[in-house]
Amino acid sequence: MENYSSITSEQNTDLKEQLKPYLQKWWLFLLCVLLLLSIALVYLRYTTEIYKADSSILIKDTRAGGVSELGALGDLGVLGNSFNTVENEIEVLTSRRMMANVVEQLNLRVSYFREGNFKTSEAYGNLPFQLIVANDLRSPKNFKSFSFKAKISSDTIINLVDEENNYSNSVKFGESFYYKGTEVAFVPTLSKIDNKENDTVVTQSRSYPEDVYKVQVASVEDVARKYASLLNVEAAVARGSVINLSIQDPVPAKAADILNQLAIEYNKDATEDKNIVARNTVNFIDERLASVALSLDSVEYRKESFKDSNNLTDIQAETALNLTNNAEYLTREIEARTQLQIATDLNNFIENLDNQELLPANEILSSASINNTIDQYNTLVLQYIRASEVATDLNPVVQDLQAEIQKLRTAIKSSLSNYIRSLETRLNRLNAQGNRISNRISEVPTTERIARGIEREQTIVESIYLFLLQKKEETAISLAVTAPKAKIVDRAWVSNSPVSPKTQIVLGGAVILGLVIPFAFIYLSNLLNDKIENRKDVTKKLPDTSFIGEIPKLSSDESDRINKNDRSVLAESFRILRTNLQFKLSALNMSSDGKTPIIIVTSTVKGEGKTLVSFNLSMTMANSGMNVLLIGGDIRNPQLHRYLSKGSKSLKGVTEYLSSQQYHASELVYASDANENLNIMLSGAIPPNPAELWLSPRVDELMQYGRDNYDVVIIDSAPSMLVTDTLLISERADVTVYVARANYTEKSLLEYTSDTIKANKLHNVAMVLNNVKQANFGYGNKYAYSYGVDKDSAWVKFLKAVKLK
Known part of the structure; x- marks a missing residue:
């Protein structure tokens, strides 16, 4: 149970550590969200809104299950068997030709x-x-x-x-x-x-x-091409005949008008297609009526002349008895001759037919197969005419239609030839039977037989004439009552909200992006950042090394040196550093032996703040009443003179003492202006052989002088990685204060520090982290060292800045 609690606590700690960099930058998240929301609002304000219009139509008389309102006229044979699939009608609706008609009607150009x-x-x-x-x-x-x-x-x-x-x-x-x-x-x-x-x-x-x-x-073509590409047409269900239409446009009224006008133009086009067949049939019947009328007039004139020349009155009454048995064969002969005449005329009509002319329909022949073939032929011709309007003869679709038309025309001609031959055979049989009857009435006068032949010819021609008149009327009815092919199920309607841009999506995306961008920035920054940020970065790399203090990052207007009775955050941090250092010295039994401790302050590379730590640590100890000697041990790059009065850079110091026997240490020690308990020996002139100087026996004399005359000796040494100076004198130190700098020292440099400590090149190392941001202080303490320091909050600072407080 204890192990479980420990694991849970560690997991919670790890989670908090992972979230800490993001929580510290909460203001960045808020700023980014507000910025992107502002951009999103500007985008929504000035972006053109796109609206979507929808409508639906029902295609009648399709194989997909359409219903015809002309079903009551089916028994008249005026509707034919014309069916179109929904897929074909969708292609017609989406054609540029259809959209061009809409553009012209609405003047959208x-x-x-x-x-x-x-x-x-x-x-x-x-x-x-x-x-x-x-x-x-x-x-x-x-x-x-x-x-x-x-x-x-x-x-x-x-x-x-x-x-x-x-x-x-x-x-x-x-x-x-x-x-x-x-x-x-x-x-x-x-x-x-x-x-x-x-x-x-x-x-x-x-x-x-x-x-x-x-x-x-x-141009109409350009506008039609534009709106045809925006039009979306699809079947409502897989096997239904309802088609849904939609289009998007910045102007809702225009989008609705386009869909409504498209349905109107589609019905016009479909009605025109139907009327083409009817008009061609009427023209054909008119031509035949004119020819049959001439034949009828000729027969009637012959009958009149025959009766006049033979003084006949009522031939039918006289021959009724003899012709009773011949009535049935006469009826069949009339029907056969009628069909033969129509088939022959239709066959002659086909001889001069081109690919864009339609055949007479409406079942004028008694052969169902030929009528069905003619309907299929007319349907293909209509498709060919429509395809020719948008494509050339080289188009594969047009060529396929031409081949199908030619194949059907050949099939019709072959069927008509077979049909004519069958009619001729039938007539021959009827004539043979009629001749046998004629032999039975051979006693009838020749004049009566001739008269009957004239009457029979008159009846045949008259029947053909009446049949053609009937078909003309039926075709005229079909032409007059042509119903629209598409029934409007829903007129175009436009939703009140635009389809683009989506306000909620844009604002939601702005919020999400406002959170993702700083998150990714912080994550990548942490991922790519190889610099030390807080004490945990140090303790992870150096778990066996003491960590005794953190030095806060100073703002540009803050002083980097400690004064007497200083209550600043910097002073408090060095007091904590002094206390922790004293604990470490106590562990070495320095106080019981009465031995003055020697402390070396070093770092890995230049610029990590060892001189700042050396001086302020010395000042902190001096402020507590201890006599402190601060030695400028970095004789290659002296920096300690910055904390003395102006002109102190030229003073003699460590270099002169180590290189010449004539100087006594007391002659090169200068009292600090900041505290009378602090004495400083500067580095002196930069020598040509600094490493050899630190091997001089006078180094031990200098250390002994410090132990004899002061309570503590602090040496501001050179960076340990760059030169060997610190390593040469490290064995004389009781404690080595190793300074690293946050957001400056690379984490990989701690590997060098670890290796140096493991090799015993540095003794009793205690780590100090300099330049730490307040938010990164070791245990996540947001209060840092501000206890007892009256400090304005950020809100108060803002009010003061705008002069409201």
């Missing part, structure tokens, strides 16, 4: 924009004027889009400006003019209001908007 200070928005509907383009822009070969700015100046004048082309003009409403080769004219849409009161006309003054509009004109 002319766009109007209202310019603001930061944002230009498109204006649609309820405009004070409209631009009419006279030229046909369907063929944009020589047409280039253009734009200019327009503003109404009076009831009749509108001003035009094109800054790019240095063009300006004032034109009248309704008066056409040419701009870049295109004839255009402005038409006002704001009308005067005339009120008649007591036979007087009161004309209200008209106010015009002060807005400046940018008018942009493009």
Whole structure:
């Protein structure tokens, strides 16, 4: 149980340590979130909003299950078997040809924009004027889009400006003019209001908007291509015939108008396709009626002439008895001859038929297979006509359709030939049977037989004429009652909220990004940062080495030296350092032996603050009443003179003492101006052989002088990694204060320190971390050394800065 609690405590500690760098930079998270939220709000304010319009239509008479409202006319044979798959209709709806019709009907090739200070928005509907383009822009070969700015100046004048082309003009409403080769004219849409009161006309003054509009004109093809790419058409369900349409545009009303007009244009196109077949059938029947009418007139004239020449009155009454048995065969012969005549005419019609002409339909033949083949042929011809409008003859789809049309035409001709031969065979059988009956009535006068032949021919021609008239009426009914192919299920509607940009997503993304950016920055900074930041970085690398103090980072306006009765954070940190150092000295039994301790202050490299630590540690001990000797042991790069009076850099010191027997140590010791208990021996002149000087026997004399005359000796030594000076005198030290600097000393340099300690090159090492930020003090103590120091909070400092407190 204790082990579990220990593990849990360690995990919590590790989690806190991992979160600590981020919690310390809470203000960075807040600043970044506020900044990105501000950017997001500006983006939402000035970004053009995109709205989505949706509609749905039902395609009738499709294999996917559409329902026809003309089913009641099916028994008349006027509907045929024309079916189209939903996939084909989707291709038609998304075609540029269909969208071009929509663009022309809504005049979308002319766009109007209202310019603001930061944002230009498109204006649609309820405009004070409209631009009419006279030229046909369907063929944009020589047409280039253009734009200019327009503003109404009076009831009749509108001003035009094109800054790019240095063009300006004032034109009248309704008066056409040419701009870049295109004839255009402005038409006002704001009308005067005339009120008649007591036979007087009161004309209200008209106010015009002060807005400046940018008018942009493009070709129909370019605009159609643009909106066709934005249009989304898909089946509502897999096996249904309902199609959903949607389009996105910055102007909601325009998007809705495009979808509604697209359904109208689709119905127009489908109705036109259906009427093409009906009109071609009517034309064919009219041609045949004219020919049959001539034949009928000729037969009737022959009958009249025959009766006149033979003085006949009622041949039918006289021959009724003899022809009773022949009635059945006559009926069948008439039917066969009728079909033979129609089949022959249809076969002749096909001989001169091209790929874009349709065959007569409406089941004019009694052969169901031929009628079905004709319907399939007409369907392919319609598809070929539609494909030819958007593609050339080299297109694979067009070539495939041509091949299918040719194949069906050959099949129809072959079927008609077989059908004609079967009719001829049938007629031959009927004639043979009729001849046998004629033999039974051979006593009938020749005149009666001739008359009957004339009447029979008259009946056949008359039947053909009546049949054609019937089919003409049926086709006319089909042409008159053609219903729209698409039924509108839902008219276009636009949601109140835009689809882009998404306000919640943008703001949420800004908040998330505002948290992620500083998190990633801190994480990468910590990941790439190889500098020491706090005491834990030191203790992890040197777990067996004493850590006796942290020196806070000073601001630019703070002094780096300690004075008497100093209550600053710096002074408190050195008091703690002095106390911890005394504990370490006590562990060495220095006080019981009455031996003056010698303390060496060193570091790994230059710039880590060993001189600052040496002087302030000396001052702290001197302030406690101890007599302190501070020796400038760094004779290669002296820095200790900074803490004495001006001009002290030229004073003699350690170098002169070690190199010459004529100097006594007391002659080179100078009293400090800051405290009478502190004496300083400077480094002196920079020698050419510093390592050899530290091997001099006078080093021991200098140490003994310090032990004899002072309570503690502190040596400001050279960096141990750069030179050997410190290692040469380290065995004379009782304690080695090793200084590292936060955010300066690399963590890898602690490896050198560890190796040096393990090799016993330095004795009784105690680590000190200099320049530590207040937030990084060893145990996470945010109060640091501020006890007893009256210090303004950040909020009070801010109020003082803005002079509110």
